[in-house]
Amino acid sequence: MSPAIRIAGVTKRFRSLQALAGVDLEIGQGEFFGLLGPNGAGKTTLISCLAGLGRPDTGTLEVMGHDVVRDYRAARMALGVVPQELVFDPFFSVREMLRIQSGYFGLKHNDDWIDEILHHLDLTPKANANMRMLSGGMKRRALVAQALVHRPPVIVLDEPTAGVDVELRQGLWQFIRKLNEDGHTIVLTTHYLEEAETLCGRIAMLKAGRIVALDTTANLLQRFASHTLTLSLAAPIVLPAPLAARVSRAEGAELAFGFDSFDEVAGLLEGVRAAGGNVLDMALGKPDMEQVFVGIMNQN
Numbered sequence: 007m008s009p010a011i012r013i014a015g016v017t018k019r020f021r022s023l024q025a026l027a028g029v030d031l032e033i034g035q036g037e038f039f040g041l042l043g044p045n046g047a048g049k050t051t052l053i054s055c056l057a058g059l060g061r062p063d064t065g066t067l068e069v070m071g072h073d074v075v076r077d078y079r080a081a082r083m084a085l086g087v088v089p090q091e092l093v094f095d096p097f098f099s100v101r102e103m104l105r106i107q108s109g110y111f112g113l114k115h116n117d118d119w120i121d122e123i124l125h126h127l128d129l130t131p132k133a134n135a136n137m138r139m140l141s142g143g144m145k146r147r148a149l150v151a152q153a154l155v156h157r158p159p160v161i162v163l164d165e166p167t168a169g170v171d172v173e174l175r176q177g178l179w180q181f182i183r184k185l186n187e188d189g190h191t192i193v194l195t196t197h198y199l200e201e202a203e204t205l206c207g208r209i210a211m212l213k214a215g216r217i218v219a220l221d222t223t224a225n226l227l228q229r230f231a232s233h234t235l236t237l238s239l240a241a242p243i244v245l246p247a248p249l250a251a252r253v254s255r256a257e258g259a260e261l262a263f264g265f266d267s268f269d270e271v272a273g274l275l276e277g278v279r280a281a282g283g284n285v286l287d288m289a290l291g292k293p294d295m296e297q298v299f300v301g302i303m304n305q306n
C-alpha cells in the first residue's frame with residue numbers, strides 16, 4: 007500500500023529566502039496528521055507544492071502514489087485542500103460554487119454528495135446564498151465543502167479553524183473526525199496546539215523549512231513535556247540552588263516547577279516553605295503540546 011503522502015528531498019526558495027530546506031516526510035493512509043510550525047516555517051509552501059500550485063526546486067511529492075508533477079491529474083484527484091486564505095468567487099452561490107468545482111473534477115451528477123456535505127457542515131440553509139454574503143466562519147466551511155466535492159482520500163486543511171467560533175469549530179472537527187474514521191487521511195496545520203494534541207495521532211514540527219520533530223503525539227508529550235506545579239507566593243523568594251534549578255518559570259511571586267511524578271510535589275512544596283515561601287495558591291498542569299512546541303522551537 008502506498009503512503010497517502012510521500013515527500014522526498016523537497017526544497018524551495020523564494021529569491022534569497024529558503025522556504026523549504028530539504029523536507030522528507032511520509033504520511034500513512036488513514037492517519038490524522040498534524041503539521042505544526044511558527045509563522046513562516048514553510049507549512050503553506052509545502053501544501054502548495056503538494057497541491058501542484060507551486061513547484062519545488064528539488065525533490066518529489068506523491069499523493070496516494072501519484073507524482074504531483076508527472077501525474078498531476080491523478081494526484082490532484084486524490085487530494086482535497088482547504089486553503090488558509092478565504093479565496094472564492096463572490097458572484098456564485100455556495101451550491102453553484104460546489105457544482106463548478108465538481109465540474110472541474112469531471113463529476114456531472116454530484117448533487118446528492120453536495121447535499122450531504124452541506125448538511126454535515128450546517129450549510130444547507132445557506133446553499134443558495136451568495137458566497138460574499140456569508141460570514142467568515144461560514145465561508146471557511148464552504149471552502150471545506152469545496153475541498154470535499156470529489157471525495158478525495160487525502161484531505162489537507164491549512165488552518166481551518168482560524169476565525170471560526172467555538173461551536174462551529176467543534177462541529178467542524180466532528181465532521182473531519184468522521185471523515186478520518188471513514189478512512190480519509192487528514193493532514194492539518196493549526197496554531198491551536200491543543201487541537202493538534204487532541205486530534206492528531208502523529209505530528210511533524212517545521213521550523214525554517216526543516217522538520218525539527220516528527221513523532222506520535224504521545225511520544226512528543228512524553229519526551230518534551232512534564233507536569234507543572236505553579237505556586238503563587240505572598241512575596242518573591244530566593245531558592246537554594248538545587249530547587250532553583252527545578253524552576254521552569256518565575257514571574258515575580260509566581261513560580262512554576264516541572265515534574266514527572268506526583269511523588270515530587272510534596273518535596274517541592276516543602277522546599278519552597280523552607281526557603282520562606284508563603285504559598286497563597288497552587289495549580290497543577292498536565293503536559294501539553296504548547297510546552298513541547300516551545301521546547302523544540304527553542305532547541306533548534
Ligand SMILES: Nc1ncnc2c1ncn2[C@@H]1O[C@H](COP(=O)(O)OP(=O)(O)OP(=O)(O)O)[C@@H](O)[C@H]1O
Nearest residue numbers: 020023025043044045046047048049050051052090
Ligand atoms: N510567493 C512567495 N514569494 C516570496 N516569499 C514567499 C512566498 N510564499 C511564501 N513566502 C515566504 O516563505 C516562507 C514560508 O511561508 P509559508 O507561508 O509557507 O509559512 P507558514 O508556515 O505557512 O506560515 P503561517 O503559519 O504564517 O501560515 C515565509 O518566509 C514567506 O514569507
